[in-house]
Amino acid sequence: LIGASLGAAGRRAGVLAQVVGVGRDPANLQTALGAGCVDAFSTDLEASLNGAGLVVLAVPVTTALSLLPAVVAHTGDVCVVTDVGSVKGPVCAAAARAGAEARFVGAHPMAGSTRSGAAYADADLFVGKVAVLTPMAHTSADSIATVEALWNAVGSRVVTMDSAEHDRTVALSSHLPQMLAYCLADTAARCSHRERLDDLIAGGFKLASRLATSDTAMWSSIAELNASAIVEAMDEFSQSWARLREAIAAGDAQAIESILDEARNLRESLDK
Amino acid sequence: LIGASLGAAGRRAGVLAQVVGVGRDPANLQTALGAGCVDAFSTDLEASLNGAGLVVLAVPVTTALSLLPAVVAHTGDVCVVTDVGSVKGPVCAAAARAGAEARFVGAHPMAGSTRSGAAYADADLFVGKVAVLTPMAHTSADSIATVEALWNAVGSRVVTMDSAEHDRTVALSSHLPQMLAYCLADTAARCSHRERLDDLIAGGFKLASRLATSDTAMWSSIAELNASAIVEAMDEFSQSWARLREAIAAGDAQAIESILDEARNLRESLDK
Numbered sequence: 001l002i003g004a005s006l007g008a009a010g011r012r013a014g015v016l017a018q019v020v021g022v023g024r025d026p027a028n029l030q031t032a033l034g035a036g037c038v039d040a041f042s043t044d045l046e047a048s049l050n051g052a053g054l055v056v057l058a059v060p061v062t063t064a065l066s067l068l069p070a071v072v073a074h075t076g077d078v079c080v081v082t083d084v085g086s087v088k089g090p091v092c093a094a095a096a097r098a099g100a101e102a103r104f105v106g107a108h109p110m111a112g113s114t115r116s117g118a119a120y121a122d123a124d125l126f127v128g129k130v131a132v133l134t135p136m137a138h139t140s141a142d143s144i145a146t147v148e149a150l151w152n153a154v155g156s157r158v159v160t161m162d163s164a165e166h167d168r169t170v171a172l173s174s175h176l177p178q179m180l181a182y183c184l185a186d187t188a189a190r191c192s193h194r195e196r197l198d199d200l201i202a203g204g205f206k207l208a209s210r211l212a213t214s215d216t217a218m219w220s221s222i223a224e225l226n227a228s229a230i231v232e233a234m235d236e237f238s239q240s241w242a243r244l245r246e247a248i249a250a251g252d253a254q255a256i257e258s259i260l261d262e263a264r265n266l267r268e269s270l271d272k
Numbered sequence: 273l274i275g276a277s278l279g280a281a282g283r284r285a286g287v288l289a290q291v292v293g294v295g296r297d298p299a300n301l302q303t304a305l306g307a308g309c310v311d312a313f314s315t316d317l318e319a320s321l322n323g324a325g326l327v328v329l330a331v332p333v334t335t336a337l338s339l340l341p342a343v344v345a346h347t348g349d350v351c352v353v354t355d356v357g358s359v360k361g362p363v364c365a366a367a368a369r370a371g372a373e374a375r376f377v378g379a380h381p382m383a384g385s386t387r388s389g390a391a392y393a394d395a396d397l398f399v400g401k402v403a404v405l406t407p408m409a410h411t412s413a414d415s416i417a418t419v420e421a422l423w424n425a426v427g428s429r430v431v432t433m434d435s436a437e438h439d440r441t442v443a444l445s446s447h448l449p450q451m452l453a454y455c456l457a458d459t460a461a462r463c464s465h466r467e468r469l470d471d472l473i474a475g476g477f478k479l480a481s482r483l484a485t486s487d488t489a490m491w492s493s494i495a496e497l498n499a500s501a502i503v504e505a506m507d508e509f510s511q512s513w514a515r516l517r518e519a520i521a522a523g524d525a526q527a528i529e530s531i532l533d534e535a536r537n538l539r540e541s542l543d544k
Contacts, residue, residue: 110474130471159471173472177480185535186512199402199431200445202382208449212539216532223520223528231521240458248495249503256495260488263457267484
């Protein structure tokens with residue numbers, strides 16, 4: 001989804017001269033070609049890297065980690081390498097280990113969908129969204145400028161920060177809601193009166209758990225690679241949860257209303 | 273929202289001869305009249321009850337509890353009284369205490385929105401949705417038939433159960449996701465690095481917390497009146513939460529994937 005959408009958006013903006021989609025699934029790549037997301041495609045990674053000026057690793061984070069050494073080895077010093085993953089620390093460290101700190105710029109567009117695949121590509125996906133860049137101490141200014149120009153061209157607002165700060169913050173802003181959705185669905189799956197429950201599950205449950213339809217391999221990989229920050233965010237949530245539980249158990253109307261009102265204010269502010 | 277939508281749907285289906293909207297806010301009632309949700313309106317409850325054949329209490333549960341004695345006192349023995357609230361036990365008990373067990377039929381349509389007010393009325397709101405009825409031991413068959421006919425006429429599927437079973441089940445299917453959304457927003461509100469957080473909050477967070485835009489007075493009232501069942505559902509969630517936290521903290525890829533996969537299967541099954 002992200003790779004095909006970025007190809008479509010970058011081609012439309014005229015910022016990418018020639019986009020080659022590389023993957024394992026020819027059908028998905030053919031879909032990307034048919035939809036105008038790429039100019040050509042290949043299932044041969046090494047051959048495709050020959051002469052590339054920019055490589056975008058639009059794959060799950062664990063896949064990016066395993067591909068990085070080969071990508072660095074088969075591209076020249078002037079080739080900029082970037083990614084789009086939701087965890088930045090391990091990928092930046094791997095790029096540095098592979099000897100590509102100067103030409104690797106970690107990136108994370110705050111855009112996506114519960115859907116995967118080129119069939120859902122959308123050239124407008126990044127418009128008005130934040131794209132985070134996490135350059136390292138020795139990343140070259142030219143490399144940063146190249147990646148920044150790409151995200152600006154597709155309509156995003158670029159925000160630069162340290163990879164550790166990124167990972168700690170997205171643990172709360174993105175990974176936490178995902179884990180909540182999975183656990184809400186898990187709670188229903190473990191319910192002893194499932195038949196009745198199915199009759200009484202309505203729009204609210206479906207809305208709050210919709211993120212649980214996302215690709216589980218991608219999210220398992222994120223949970224493994226950003227474990228400590230996610231556990232920290234989960235524990236922060238548990239504190240809020242315990243406070244609300246206590247207020248409800250005590251029948252403390254004022255405390256319940258105060259928690260709900262503050263939460264509603266925060267949530268309403270996000271739509272402004 | 274629910275009262276005006278039911279008026280609109282019932283009038284369209286021809287199952288309600290004359291709908292009188294009763295409330296405190298003349299502007300909201302005028303909106304309902306203008307949108308064809310009611311035939312007339314009034315802010316005088318007692319006067320409006322004179323000659324009524326069916327009274328639908330479409331108000332927050334605590335308001336229904338406080339209105340019930342007057343509604344029962346000012347309606348005749350042939351007038352059926354029902355409600356639409358998300359908690360059924362206390363309302364049914366209050367109707368019985370007021371001497372109206374025979375003609376009170378607790379009801380709960382599994383439909384709604386985060387929005388309140390007649391301006392959002394929708395005659396299709398109940399189509400294809402479950403409407404739960406919770407008649408008591410001495411509720412008359414005629415009363416049940418009247419309320420069942422109304423919900424069938426507006427397109428709902430009627431499911432009948434005990435009020436205690438209803439309250440325990442909706443605590444998980446409806447009240448739990450609501451409390452999760454409020455606590456997710458609360459966690460963000462308490463975050464010490466709010467400025468960074470706001471940059472990195474995207475669609476996933478907004479989706480998972482959207483229920484927190486709901487009316488807080490209504491949800492505080494539900495939390496108070498269904499406290500023990502909600503606390504039980506919250507504790508069931510906490511068990512799932514602790515299990516996932518443990519798997520992530522231990523870096524147990526297999527356990528994480530297994531929890532996520534099962535949750536995704538449950539969630540996908542709801543869209544079939």
